[in-house]
Amino acid sequence: MDEDALRRLLSAVSDGEVHPDDAVARLRRLPFADLGFARVDHHRALRQGAPEVVYGPGKSPEQCAAIVGELLAGGTGPVVLSRADEAQRAAALAVDDSATVTGAGLATVVWRPSPPGSRRVVVVTAGTADLPVADECAATLAAWGIVARRLDDVGVAGLHRLLSSLDDVLDAEAVVVVAGMEGALASVVGGLVGVPVVAVPTSVGYGASLEGVTALLSMLASCASGVSVVGIDNGFGAACAISRLFRVTP
């Protein structure tokens, strides 16, 4: 039951065509009933302020293309296709090739990004191998119009590298820390700044890195209080967490 149907029902009650008791019967399961949410995604995007996002893995290229096409047709805001493989990208770009593509294996594709704003977000990586995850984060942020400053390869084994860019970090409104191996960078950054720090463990490293679990646990157990964490390699999730942040104060 969508709003029009609701309006018709109530008009019918108003007109005496439907008895209030019958309307009650039809409405009383409403808390869990169908309000015609075919339009729901657009509505939700509006409510959450988020761009439409399609998560690629597990979808066929055709499915990706169809969903992207529908989203582009149904709204005017940004549309993101996340973690898309080559076939998925090809299919989706065939629908509309005006997108930017970030990444090689699994890429982030963005249509109609919001215009660049003035938010000061820094995305910090511990090492060169963490770059793809940071790229995913930055590309997703760009869809929201957030142009992240990048600070790469500043892992704690050479502390001076981070310290020498301290001004950028101290000036940020929010920091994303992308780090594999032992993920210690999150703690160090968390101790330096007072603004929100979202930590992204990466599967970079080998042996005791346990494909990112060590960095994940390390970040969760961080001695720098108030660092919050998203899943392993989840640059996309970190971008979403950052975007939520700025909805507090539009």
Place this chain on the structure above:
Amino acid sequence: MDEDALRRLLSAVSDGEVHPDDAVARLRRLPFADLGFARVDHHRALRQGAPEVVYGPGKSPEQCAAIVGELLAGGTGPVVLSRADEAQRAAALAVDDSATVTGAGLATVVWRPSPPGSRRVVVVTAGTADLPVADECAATLAAWGIVARRLDDVGVAGLHRLLSSLDDVLDAEAVVVVAGMEGALASVVGGLVGVPVVAVPTSVGYGASLEGVTALLSMLASCASGVSVVGIDNGFGAACAISRLFRVTP
């Protein structure tokens, strides 16, 4: 907004006191709005056919007593206080001492059980140490009026023990298998009968039993297809799964 309020609103529309558009405005967020669910638990109990259940751990004795008192006052069906420690039991029984108490450390307390029915459920245990979990399961089933037949200490190390009671097992409409250590009994029972088998891993055993994780994994990986599993030591959950079963065919 509860049903009465809804009725009043609709009557007002019917009477022309409220314009349909205004009613739409008030109703349109209903899918997630408050319908006055103070009565919700009773409604839900009715809808699910489940007794009211209060999960003890983490609640103060006073909280337990208050909730049990409210549930007893608000309905006429069975009420269960699950995993209650001694203080919680004392507080709740002070409200109404007409309950049956099953178990020693953490007990199951049942008020106003449904009258015994004719469902044929067998609760099988692998060893004597699994009895408390099976007791919890049986006590919870009794609240629904399901009188479980018990078949204890029939672990697979002495297969004849199970086989000698095979008729009971084959005659059941559903079987709960409670087993710790390696949990192999679930697979054996699952292979013998065609009716639903709910497996409950227990934390019985030591060393490689990993406090029930081994039995849990073993049951999930069972070679007997169609065995489904609840959490470790969760006799209560198994009883709930069984009770759901009989709602299919009232």
Place this chain on the structure above:
Amino acid sequence: MDEDALRRLLSAVSDGEVHPDDAVARLRRLPFADLGFARVDHHRALRQGAPEVVYGPGKSPEQCAAIVGELLAGGTGPVVLSRADEAQRAAALAVDDSATVTGAGLATVVWRPSPPGSRRVVVVTAGTADLPVADECAATLAAWGIVARRLDDVGVAGLHRLLSSLDDVLDAEAVVVVAGMEGALASVVGGLVGVPVVAVPTSVGYGASLEGVTALLSMLASCASGVSVVGIDNGFGAACAISRLFRVTP
């Protein structure tokens, strides 16, 4: 010793050709003795009401073909070849090509499915990527004549999607919930309905999803009591659990 042999032995006793003591000697280890169970699988299928199922992985294409051929020849009911790769399918279909094949990589092949019945089972998936597991479940159910209603892509991140189809869910006699990532859908569905809910964790997701372990644990620890769980990606097992359900009340 099969039934005929048993009959001959007893006739010989009856005829005085065999002394009772000698018969005792031959029979007394019978609890563990051979009754000529070459026909056992057919007998068991009969007793359990289950179709004949061949689990593909680890079997050579020739073995698959031979077993399927024997099952088709030896009975008249449904025969299922589960998780068959392309070579296994080819070999089995060469024996009898009247089967339906569901799935791409590892497929479910069904010969002689039972005619569609009227059971109301809903198979719910959290996301598009969970579809192959749900397909396996539905294809296996179809072998039993259970035509599952599908409700796809209704994960809890957009609760309205589930709520808008609530009637279907509330009307079901049993629900299978297929979900990866954090598997929260099982708890939500389990809280909404009172009928049996079988949860299937899937290996969908990455990072902290731990290839399905997170969803598995989440479902086992569900706050919705009475949800039971099968192994990761085990759509087949969920179908078997559902089929057991309906043997209670034929």
Place this chain on the structure above:
Amino acid sequence: MDEDALRRLLSAVSDGEVHPDDAVARLRRLPFADLGFARVDHHRALRQGAPEVVYGPGKSPEQCAAIVGELLAGGTGPVVLSRADEAQRAAALAVDDSATVTGAGLATVVWRPSPPGSRRVVVVTAGTADLPVADECAATLAAWGIVARRLDDVGVAGLHRLLSSLDDVLDAEAVVVVAGMEGALASVVGGLVGVPVVAVPTSVGYGASLEGVTALLSMLASCASGVSVVGIDNGFGAACAISRLFRVTP
């Protein structure tokens, strides 16, 4: 070398008393040298906008009292003693008994909280047993002057409980979700709101809850993008993450 010493050195250079080369020699290891950071904690509190926090576990009552005393003497802002046991609390309160104490076993003690502000933060719990963690979170927030609205016992097994308070949730600037067992509440809330959601897994539950690990993994793998997570039972950490949030937009 503190600022005064630096000034003296440079004055000496300016006065010709010290040759620039000698000054270089003394200064060139400055990036890692001591600038007289005895005042550092106060400075850092200022920079980060955080109250002074003393983490209790592992400190003797005497150490707790001494540190709290020093912090109270050295500043005028809020001081928090976190996770203090009874002896630690007694010792610290003996220094200054004007504090509020929240919690029973391990308590949060707050001196000189900031005056209540107008930030709209909601702390949601799945069940009664999650309350102590939520209390720790709220007590810590209160030190910053953030008065959290509480929404307790709204776990997803009874979705209506959450939905009936949806307005509060939708109105919040940030939400903390505290949940044990399978932690599904974080995903549901994350899907409903667009503002920052900090999820706190708790060790509530048993068996497959793995003392909070299941909820932790579940929250990290959440299908609701942009939910970020802190450590198990870490209500304090969630409060810190929330407080960082509001430093972005003072």
Place this chain on the structure above:
Amino acid sequence: MDEDALRRLLSAVSDGEVHPDDAVARLRRLPFADLGFARVDHHRALRQGAPEVVYGPGKSPEQCAAIVGELLAGGTGPVVLSRADEAQRAAALAVDDSATVTGAGLATVVWRPSPPGSRRVVVVTAGTADLPVADECAATLAAWGIVARRLDDVGVAGLHRLLSSLDDVLDAEAVVVVAGMEGALASVVGGLVGVPVVAVPTSVGYGASLEGVTALLSMLASCASGVSVVGIDNGFGAACAISRLFRVTP
């Protein structure tokens, strides 16, 4: 149906009182039917050559006493009460106090041990802290009349300690290796001797010992081929494995 009943049935067939077809009907489910296994444990003990063993944990003192009493009354061989706590021991010894008790916390109680034989079994421990597990093993072996030679505190950190007793080890017919920490002793002993080596990991050690899991994994992954392993701290199980060994060649 026990042997007598079977005999009576067959006599009835022989006498023409029962038709062979009726006997078939009664007998054909025999593979899983009851043969009157009230005597089963004695029969099984006979068949397996094992003493009667009662596993203490999870049983009430009364249950322990009753089972031990029944076993002592019903046979003439050894009876073992394993892992009995103080109350269980007291209750069981009240039935018959002619037992030997080994161990302090959880003890092994043996009635009517077999007379000492000439089997050459060596039980080797890595450190003093492994002694209780080795004691349990030796006490259980003694019930079978196997007098184990003990070789204690010969861990690989001081290889000479083992090497200096090499003759004893080389002379053994079987070796039990009891070791915690990293369990390396199993590999070293396994490499030195050609006879069966049963390794028992113990929960001795801390940190990375993971309460015995490290030793367990280490022994399973041993580079000395043919070492087999029982569960953590399972001295009883190792004794059982050894006793099985000597049933091959009575």
Place this chain on the structure above:
Amino acid sequence: MDEDALRRLLSAVSDGEVHPDDAVARLRRLPFADLGFARVDHHRALRQGAPEVVYGPGKSPEQCAAIVGELLAGGTGPVVLSRADEAQRAAALAVDDSATVTGAGLATVVWRPSPPGSRRVVVVTAGTADLPVADECAATLAAWGIVARRLDDVGVAGLHRLLSSLDDVLDAEAVVVVAGMEGALASVVGGLVGVPVVAVPTSVGYGASLEGVTALLSMLASCASGVSVVGIDNGFGAACAISRLFRVTP
């Protein structure tokens, strides 16, 4: 220093050419000194009664060929090349092609097997997919002249399959149980027979099978006492454990 060198030294002492004190000096570190163990493997093979075994993985084809060649040249007993891939097999067979090869991917290659003996060993598998591991076990046993009886596909989901071959199992001097999934077969067999049971968990199964870990844990936690376990998929190790067994009583 090999035996010849030792003899020469002692002859020199005997002849007065070397003073006893000098000989002491050269001999006194002997416990850790070099006795010229270039021939050590032959000596060890002799002492342990084991065939020469070369473990393939991680060795180059050339290394495999060289070691096999040396072993064949240096002795007359059986030589086994274990887990050899195709290139390793080709290289080793080029040295001496009189071997039997068992297995496809990683194969067991045996030269000069001992003549078949009369030991009665049964190798039991739970399912068809466990066959490769059982084959490795049997092929290795064959090198020692142990002709294992095979009992395949008798998993506990269809208990009758095992029971119908009970005589073979009861007649065995030792049983190897090869099972994946939940590994319950080991417990069932362990409960039926009194002789040594060596359990081999396999990586067969998926989801909660955890690539063999579930079966491994299950076997270690078996309720059938005295079952001992080797590593996952380690058919070779089980064969070695069995072979050790028969060295006790030649």
Place this chain on the structure above:
Amino acid sequence: MDEDALRRLLSAVSDGEVHPDDAVARLRRLPFADLGFARVDHHRALRQGAPEVVYGPGKSPEQCAAIVGELLAGGTGPVVLSRADEAQRAAALAVDDSATVTGAGLATVVWRPSPPGSRRVVVVTAGTADLPVADECAATLAAWGIVARRLDDVGVAGLHRLLSSLDDVLDAEAVVVVAGMEGALASVVGGLVGVPVVAVPTSVGYGASLEGVTALLSMLASCASGVSVVGIDNGFGAACAISRLFRVTP
């Protein structure tokens, strides 16, 4: 066979009383034979340069006292009783009360420490709660005459604390880093200094700290190359690793 026995044998050969062949027979198993190693511990202490160490856990007070007494009587160097509980300490001090005792619950007791040397070792802790582990390390080092400089509570959440003491760290010949939670301090220190860094993870922290496992993994996966790690809470082990270091260059 000890050295005297060896001398007598060789003298007998020299005197013609024993034939060289007979001596060969007796000597040829020498590589693994008994050389009378009753004196071995003293010899080993000498060879390794280590003090005599008795590991307390699992030993009775009497055993502790006896071993300590024997070591004190048999040598003149330092003797350490590690991780001794109160009863063990009392018993050992009753033998000789001239020891220093460090720690409260489980203490380190040192008799006859080596005189303080000039080695420059720094023991760094991340937080106050890590002190007991650092104390154990320092107390053990003191037995070797190594007086460690302590640098406490310099965790990376407040980097300035470490940096302000950088000179001490840079001046050290070796550094022990003791840290719980996420253990990031090891990486930071490892990146700052070029000398050996031994990292000790502690079980300090909660939730995702996993009782030290997170710090352990973090240190093993450290991005600062060449940091080596000992077990959780193993301050004793770190002291031993440091002491080994200085044996390279006496």
Place this chain on the structure above:
Amino acid sequence: MDEDALRRLLSAVSDGEVHPDDAVARLRRLPFADLGFARVDHHRALRQGAPEVVYGPGKSPEQCAAIVGELLAGGTGPVVLSRADEAQRAAALAVDDSATVTGAGLATVVWRPSPPGSRRVVVVTAGTADLPVADECAATLAAWGIVARRLDDVGVAGLHRLLSSLDDVLDAEAVVVVAGMEGALASVVGGLVGVPVVAVPTSVGYGASLEGVTALLSMLASCASGVSVVGIDNGFGAACAISRLFRVTP
């Protein structure tokens, strides 16, 4: 700000061109400020005495080549490219082909190694399959001029192999133990020598080896005190740990 800039600033102060207060302003955040660390790696290499090391994984061939080129141009000491795949090696060797390459899949490439010194380091492996890790270790050591003696295939299953080379081990200044499977060799070597032992667990083995985790845990839990451990397969890290060792005593 690099040293030159610093010098210029101070000269300006000295010349009265810059007021000391202004210089203070520019210098006072120096502890965290930028000193123009473009040359930092050279400086750090100098301070730590380590060669320049480039970690290959995650870098593009072009990045590897650029960094190696810069390092070769900017200094005169050794340069190491670690874990480089074929494309990375090709790119880097195109810059300067005077390097030695060790390893096949992921190789260690060394330019301008230090001249061979006289340090006595032994790298011990348990089995042939551990050789690649040992090779990586030795190749990295060679960059520092440390020529490691190799002792391969001396795993504890054949203890004599190690014992027969005992002199080499006892003569070493430091030992690296490289072992997979159960990693017992580290404990045995740790017990034999008093010098530093760095243990490297390898992912060699299968089943219970858990891809190196078993060896890792085993080494951490070693009963030989003072053995320190690096990550799985981390031959490079072990070399770094050894190189740190020799910086203590130049």
